[in-house]
Amino acid sequence: MDWDKLRIFHAVADAGSLTHAGDVLHLSQSAVSRQIRALEDSLGTTLFHRHARGLILTEQGELLFEATAAMVRKLDTTAARIRDSEEHVFGELKVTTTTGFGTLWLVPRLAKLYAQYPDLKVDLMLEERVLDLPMREADVAIRMKEPNQQDLIRRRLLNIRMRLYATPEYLQQTTPPRRIEDLTAHRLICQNPQTPQVSSGALLAKMLLAQSLNSTLMVNNYFGVLQGVLSHVGIGILPDYVTADFPDLVRVLPDIESTEVPVFLAFPEELRTSRRVTAFRDFVVEEINATRKQQQESELV
Structure with missing residues (x-):
C-alpha cells in the first residue's frame, strides 16, 4: 500500500x-x-x-x-x-505519576533537571489512572505499585508510608493527641477513602475517620491536604517524603501509620537506549537518594 x-x-x-x-x-x-x-x-x-x-x-x-x-x-x-544523541538530551518526554507525588515531590525538583538539560520538554501527566506505557500513552511512569504490564523496564525507587503531621503552630494552640482517641478534639485533614489513591492511604483514612471525629477537612489530593496542614487547619494524613521539603512538620501519634507503599519507575523496553529516558531516570534516582539522606538526618536530630 x-x-x-x-x-x-x-x-x-x-x-x-x-x-x-x-x-x-x-x-x-x-x-x-x-x-x-x-x-x-x-x-x-x-x-x-x-x-x-x-x-x-x-x-x-x-x-x-x-x-x-x-x-x-x-x-x-x-x-x-x-x-537522541550521546552528547545532547532534548525533545519531548511524557511522564506520568500520581497527583500527590507529582505536586509534592517531583515538580519542586524539576528546576534541577532543566538546569542540566535546558532543551528538554517534559509533558507531565498527573493522575491516578494507570496509563498504558506499551501503547505509548507515556514514556516514563512513577507508580505507587509494581507495574504488571509486559515489556517494561522497572526499578523500585523507595517505600513510603502515610503518617500524621501537623505544624508546631497548630500544636501550640491545642493539646497534642497522645492516643488515637484524642483525635476527637482535633480536625483531621485527609482524602476521602473513596477518592482514587493508594489503598494503604485509604485504609488509614478510613480507620481514623471511624473515631467519630467532630470536624474534618477532606481534599481530593495530597497537595490540598498539605496546604491545609501548613495553614494550621488541623492534623493531616500525608506521605512521609514531605518531611524532606517541610522539615518543620511534626509527626503526630508516631505509632499510627499506613503499610508500606512501594514506588516504582517504569518505561517501555523499546526506550531502553533513549537518552531522555536515561537522563530522567538518573535524575529521579539521584533525587530519591538525596531525599532518603535528608530523612535519615532529620530522624537523628
Missing part, C-alpha cells in the same frame, strides 16, 4: 474530518478526499461512513486505523532514538 495514502488516512481517522486533516497535513480538502477515495478503491472497501457531523470509521476502517496507529507509534519511537 502507498504510505502517503496511509498517512493521509490516519490523519483523517484521527481528526474525524477531511477539513481538519487537511489543515494538519497542509493539503486542500479535495486533495485529501481524492487520496481517501484512491485508497478505498485500491482496497476494494469503504473506510468511512459520511454523515453531517463528520466521518466515522467502518469496521474495515477500524482495522486499518489500528495498523496505522501502530506504525505511527513505531515511527515516533524510531524518530526519538534518531534525535
Whole structure:
C-alpha cells in the first residue's frame, strides 16, 4: 500500500474530518478526499461512513486505523532514538505519576533537571489512572505499585508510608493527641477513602475517620491536604517524603501509620537506549537518594 495514502488516512481517522486533516497535513480538502477515495478503491472497501457531523470509521476502517496507529507509534519511537544523541538530551518526554507525588515531590525538583538539560520538554501527566506505557500513552511512569504490564523496564525507587503531621503552630494552640482517641478534639485533614489513591492511604483514612471525629477537612489530593496542614487547619494524613521539603512538620501519634507503599519507575523496553529516558531516570534516582539522606538526618536530630 502507498504510505502517503496511509498517512493521509490516519490523519483523517484521527481528526474525524477531511477539513481538519487537511489543515494538519497542509493539503486542500479535495486533495485529501481524492487520496481517501484512491485508497478505498485500491482496497476494494469503504473506510468511512459520511454523515453531517463528520466521518466515522467502518469496521474495515477500524482495522486499518489500528495498523496505522501502530506504525505511527513505531515511527515516533524510531524518530526519538534518531534525535537522541550521546552528547545532547532534548525533545519531548511524557511522564506520568500520581497527583500527590507529582505536586509534592517531583515538580519542586524539576528546576534541577532543566538546569542540566535546558532543551528538554517534559509533558507531565498527573493522575491516578494507570496509563498504558506499551501503547505509548507515556514514556516514563512513577507508580505507587509494581507495574504488571509486559515489556517494561522497572526499578523500585523507595517505600513510603502515610503518617500524621501537623505544624508546631497548630500544636501550640491545642493539646497534642497522645492516643488515637484524642483525635476527637482535633480536625483531621485527609482524602476521602473513596477518592482514587493508594489503598494503604485509604485504609488509614478510613480507620481514623471511624473515631467519630467532630470536624474534618477532606481534599481530593495530597497537595490540598498539605496546604491545609501548613495553614494550621488541623492534623493531616500525608506521605512521609514531605518531611524532606517541610522539615518543620511534626509527626503526630508516631505509632499510627499506613503499610508500606512501594514506588516504582517504569518505561517501555523499546526506550531502553533513549537518552531522555536515561537522563530522567538518573535524575529521579539521584533525587530519591538525596531525599532518603535528608530523612535519615532529620530522624537523628
